Every structure is written in C-alpha cells, then in structure tokens.
Amino acid sequence: MAKDRKIDMVILGLLAHEDLTGYDIKKRIDGAISLFWKGSFGSIYPALSSMEKEGLVEKKADATGKRERIFYHVTDKGIDCLKAWLEDEKATNDLKYETLLKLHFGGSVDRATSLKSVVAFEEEITEKLSLLQLYKKNLEPDLDNEDHLHYYLTVSFGITTYEAYLKWCEEAKKLLAHMDKISII
Amino acid sequence: MAKDRKIDMVILGLLAHEDLTGYDIKKRIDGAISLFWKGSFGSIYPALSSMEKEGLVEKKADATGKRERIFYHVTDKGIDCLKAWLEDEKATNDLKYETLLKLHFGGSVDRATSLKSVVAFEEEITEKLSLLQLYKKNLEPDLDNEDHLHYYLTVSFGITTYEAYLKWCEEAKKLLAHMDKISII
DNA sequence: ATCAGCATGTAAGGCGTTACATGATTCA
DNA sequence: TGAATCATGTAACGCCTTACATGCTGAT
Numbered sequence: 108m109a110k111d112r113k114i115d116m117v118i119l120g121l122l123a124h125e126d127l128t129g130y131d132i133k134k135r136i137d138g139a140i141s142l143f144w145k146g147s148f149g150s151i152y153p154a155l156s157s158m159e160k161e162g163l164v165e166k167k168a169d170a171t172g173k174r175e176r177i178f179y180h181v182t183d184k185g186i187d188c189l190k191a192w193l194e195d196e197k198a199t200n201d202l203k204y205e206t207l208l209k210l211h212f213g214g215s216v217d218r219a220t221s222l223k224s225v226v227a228f229e230e231e232i233t234e235k236l237s238l239l240q241l242y243k244k245n246l247e248p249d250l251d252n253e254d255h256l257h258y259y260l261t262v263s264f265g266i267t268t269y270e271a272y273l274k275w276c277e278e279a280k281k282l283l284a285h286m287d288k289i290s291i292i
Numbered sequence: 293m294a295k296d297r298k299i300d301m302v303i304l305g306l307l308a309h310e311d312l313t314g315y316d317i318k319k320r321i322d323g324a325i326s327l328f329w330k331g332s333f334g335s336i337y338p339a340l341s342s343m344e345k346e347g348l349v350e351k352k353a354d355a356t357g358k359r360e361r362i363f364y365h366v367t368d369k370g371i372d373c374l375k376a377w378l379e380d381e382k383a384t385n386d387l388k389y390e391t392l393l394k395l396h397f398g399g400s401v402d403r404a405t406s407l408k409s410v411v412a413f414e415e416e417i418t419e420k421l422s423l424l425q426l427y428k429k430n431l432e433p434d435l436d437n438e439d440h441l442h443y444y445l446t447v448s449f450g451i452t453t454y455e456a457y458l459k460w461c462e463e464a465k466k467l468l469a470h471m472d473k474i475s476i477i
Numbered sequence: 478a479t480c481a482g483c484a485t486g487t488a489a490g491g492c493g494t495t496a497c498a499t500g501a502t503t504c505a
Numbered sequence: 506t507g508a509a510t511c512a513t514g515t516a517a518c519g520c521c522t523t524a525c526a527t528g529c530t531g532a533t
Contacts, residue, residue, distance in 0.1 A: 111491085111492090112491080112492070112493095113388075113390060113393065113492095114492085114493090116393065116397075117393065120393075120396070120397030120400070123397070123400050128511095128512075128513090129512080129513070129514085130511065130512050130513075139396075140393075140396060142387070142392070143387050143388065143389040143392035143393060143396075144388060144389075144392075144393050145386070145388075145493095146493090147493070147494060147495080148512095148513080148514075149493070149494060149495075149496090149514090149515085149516095150492075150493055150494080152513065152514055152515090153514090153515090156514095173501080173502085174500095174501055174502065174511065174512065175500085175501080175511095175512060175513065176511090176512070176513095177512090177513075189397070189400065190400070190401060192394070193394055193397060193398065193400070193401045193405055194401065194405050196408050196409065196412045197412070198389075198390035198391045198393075198394060198409065198412070198413070199388075199390050200388070200389040200390060200391055200392075200413070200416070201330070201387075201388045201389070202327070202328050202386075202387055202388075203298075203328065203329060203330075203384075203385070203386045203387075203388075204328040204329075204383075204385040204386070205298060205383035205384050205385060206383045206385055207327070207328035207329075207385075207446050207449055208298065208301065208302065208305075208325075208328060208329050208383075209377070209378050209383060210442055210445050210446055210449075211305065211324075211325060211328075211442060211443060211445075211446045212301075212305030212308070212374070212378060212442070213378065213442045213445075214437075214438040214439035214440075214441065214442040214443075215305070215308050215374065215375070215378070215439075216375060216378045216379065220378055220379050221442065221445075223381055224381065224383065227381045227382070227383070228383070228385070231385070250467070252399075253399040254399035254400075255399075256399065256467060256468075257395055257396060257397070257398045257399040257406065258396060258399075259467075260395050260396075260398075260406075260464050260467065260468075261392050261395055261396045263460060263463060263464075264392055264395075264457075264460050264464075267456045267457075267459060267460040267463075268453055268456050268457065268460070270456070271452045271453050271455070271456030272449075272452075272453065274452060275448060275449050275452040275453070278448060278452075279445050279448075279449075282435070282441060282444075282445065283441075283445075295519085296519085296520090297519080297520070299520085299521090313483095313484075313485090314484080314485070314486085315483065315484050315485075330521095331521090332521070332522060332523080333484095333485080333486075334486090334487085334488095334521070334522060334523075334524090335520075335521055335522080337485070337486055337487085338486090338487090341486095358529080358530085359483065359484065359528095359529055359530065360483095360484060360485065360528085360529080361483090361484070361485095362484090362485075478533100479532100479533090480531100480532090480533090481530100481531090481532085481533105482529105482530085482531085482532100483528100483529075483530070483531095484527100484528085484529080484530105485526100485527085485528090486525105486526085486527085487524100487525080487526080488523100488524085488525080488526100489522105489523090489524085489525100490521105490522090490523090490524105491520105491521090491522085491523100492519105492520085492521085492522100493518100493519090493520085493521100494517105494518085494519080494520100495516100495517090495518090495519100496515100496516085496517085496518105497514105497515080497516080497517100498513105498514085498515080498516100499512100499513085499514090500511100500512085500513095501510100501511075501512080502509100502510085502511070502512100503508100503509085503510080503511090504507105504508090504509085504510100505506100505507095505508090505509105
C-alpha cells in the first residue's frame with residue numbers, strides 16, 4: 108500500500124515557490140486551491156512532520172520573529188518527488204456531491220424539497236463563481252508568467268464548470284416547477 | 293460528533309424502492325450514482341450491519357435461492373431517516389480533482405507534461421460522457437415517472453458539466469499549445 | 478474443467494476532520 | 506481589556522479503500 112497522500116504534493120507544490128509556514132500553507136489552500144482540494148491543520152502539520160522525516164522538506168529557523176514561526180523549505184529530493192508526481196499521467200478525480208445524491212433520491216419526497224436543494228446549490232455556486240471571476244481578472248494580465256498561466260487554467264476550469272452548473276440549475280428548476288405533481292413516500 | 297455516513301443514505305435511498313442484497317446495492321452504486329458518489333463492499337456491508345442494529349433496515353430470509361442472498365428491507369424508521377436527510381437543505385459538495393492539482397502546480401514542469409494531463413482528462417471524460425448520454429436516452433421517454441425525472445436530473449447534471457469540461461479542455465490545450473515556452477524547475 | 482461473475486464478509490491501515498490545548502500579538 | 510487573528514500542534518474518532526478469505530454457480 109504505497110503512500111498516496113495528495114496533501115504532500117500540495118505542500119511540495121506550494122513550497123516549490125517559496126518557504127512557508129504550516130499556517131501560510133493553510134491560507135494558500137483555502138484560496139484558489141480549495142476549488143479542487145482541501146486541507147486542514149490536522150492534516151497539514153502531520154504531513155510536514157512526516158515529510159521532514161523523509162527528507163522532502165526541512166525546517167528553517169526563523170530569526171526575525173518574536174512569534175513562533177517555522178518555515179519549511181523544499182529539498183532537492185522534495186522537488187524530485189513533486190516532478191515525478193506531476194509527470195505521472197494518472198490522476199484520480201472524485202466528485203462527492205450530496206446535492207446530487209439528494210436529487211437522485213428525490214422521487215420519494217415532494218418536489219418542493221428537491222427544488223429547495225437545487226436553489227441552495229445555485230446560491231452556493233453563484234457566490235463562489237463571483238470569487239473565481241475576481242481571481243481570473245487578476246491573473247489575466249500576466250499569462251506570460253508560466254505560473255499565472257497554470258493558475259489561470261484551474262480558475263478557468265472553475266468558471267466554466269460553475270457556469271455549466273448554473274445552466275443546469277435553470278433546467279432543473281424548470282423540470283421541477285410543475286408543483287401539481289406531489290409524491291410522498 | 294454526529295454520525296454522518298452518507299453511504300447509509302445511499303443505501304436507504306435504494307432500498308426505498310425495492311429490497312436489495314449488499315451485492316445488488318454495489319451494482320446500483322456503480323451505475324449512474326457513481327457519477328457523484330462511490331461505495332465499496334468494505335463500506336456497504338458494515339453499513340448494512342450497523343443500520344440493522346439501529347433498526348433502519350431488516351434482513352429478509354431468502355427462501356428461493358440456493359446461493360446465499362440476504363435481502364434488506366427498509367423499515368418505517370429507515371424511511372423517516374431518509375426523509376429527514378432529504379429535507380435537510382444543507383449538503384456538502386466536494387471536488388477532489390488531482391488533474392486540476394497537477395495543472396495548478398504545472399508551472400514548475402514543461403508544458404508537454406501539463407498538456408498530457410489535460411489530454412488524459414479529456415479522454416476519461418469523453419468516455420464517461422457517452423455512457424451518460426446512453427442513460428439519458430433511456431430516461432427521456434418517461435419523465436412523467438417521478439423517479440425517472442429525478443434520475444434524469446442527475447444524469448443531465450453529468451452531461452452538462454462533462455460538456456463544459458470538454459470545452460475547457462479545448463481552451464486549456466490552446467493555451468498550452470505554445471511549446472516554445474519551456475520551463476523546468 | 479475452468480473461469481468469470483455472484484455473494485458475503487473481515488482486517489489492516491491510511492486519510493482526514495473536528496475539537497481541543499496553548500499561547501502570542503495586534504488593533505479597536 | 507478584550508476580541509480577532511496568528512501560530513503550532515495533538516487526540517479521538519470516523520470513514521473509506523484495498524486486500525484478503527471463502528465458497529457457489531453458470532457458461533464455454
């Protein structure tokens with residue numbers, strides 16, 4: 108059972124650009140990355156510890172601060188590990204959408220309930236979409252920067268799919284609109 | 293820490309229509325449901341056991357078969373539980389797309405690598421899309437059936453988003469096409 | 478006869494979340 | 506002075522996957 112913790116790759120990917128503390132890493136993940144990956148302190152700090160033991164990252168003493176701040180620096184071995192992962196074509200892409208689950212089984216309750224699920228989803232997506240559009244605007248002027256181009260690609264993925272979600276929400280609302288049909292378990 | 297095992301709801305949702313064995317449940321999940329939720333034997337059988345203890349489902353003796361087949365039947369309590377979940381608006385929708393993760397950090401490797409990730413993703417989606425279109429064709433003639441309508445909604449969600457994915461793939465390939473730009477860590 | 482598929486389950490272990498515990502600093 | 510945020514971590518627990526273990530049945 109080979110170790111397959113993706114959070115390690117997220118961390119290595121972030122450290123490839125700059126030394127960061129665990130706290131910084133969390134903030135980065137909570138930004139644009141959260142669209143397709145998540146991480147909590149409870150997964151980040153232990154990952155940093157075990158990666159240090161493996162020699163993928165190393166601690167850097169923080170001279171300046173008064174407050175405890177442990178910066179991590181990626182080692183050559185860490186970079187090799189990151190590259191190997193990036194170059195491996197296979198990737199697992201998983202969706203866990205409870206909204207869809209509820210809708211799938213929604214035939215057992217009345218349509219108003221299903222409709223509520225769709226509307227809640229629509230609101231959630233609308234909010235996130237506007238944030239993504241902000242990110243996009245910031246990245247667009249500088250696509251010559253190789254990193255920005257790649258960030259742009261993932262943001263663009265988010266926008267394209269969220270717009271599709273909203274389109275689907277419209278269709279779903281229309282199909283569910285005929286409230287004369289009521290079905291109770 | 294309230295129990296929050298969604299697989300229980302998937303099982304209840306399936307059993308709301310017919311008595312099924314654990315093996316049947318697995319097959320159902322591997323079908324259209326797998327688009328937005330997954331389940332393995334290692335999660336299904338234990339879930340059935342614990343739900344039986346809670347009184348949400350009950351075993352039904354299998355008179356006919358020679359082969360061991362344990363059918364599960366949902367109880368009134370199980371139906372109440374399913375309804376309560378369906379009527380609860382809040383839902384967690386999570387995406388874990390390793391492809392996007394690789395792309396996000398792709399600025400550190402050459403573009404050919406990023407391009408390969410996109411192409412692999414495109415192939416995966418194209419294949420799944422044609423399957424979904426098949427499902428759709430089967431459901432379309434009978435949308436008056438409340439269940440079919442709901443299945444249709446989730447299949448339609450898949451098709452709409454997969455089409456958006458493919459549209460994005462085109463954009464991504466174009467943006468990554470300028471192979472003169474090579475960047476190595 | 479043999480292999481794929483039917484059918485049930487358990488065991489080990491990884492991954493991750495939430496809550497907790499602790500304390501410093503900044504700003505109103 | 507008190508709240509928010511910075512900052513690091515641990516503990517308990519839940520959930521899930523993979524691999525294993527077992528045996529039957531039907532088709533070629």
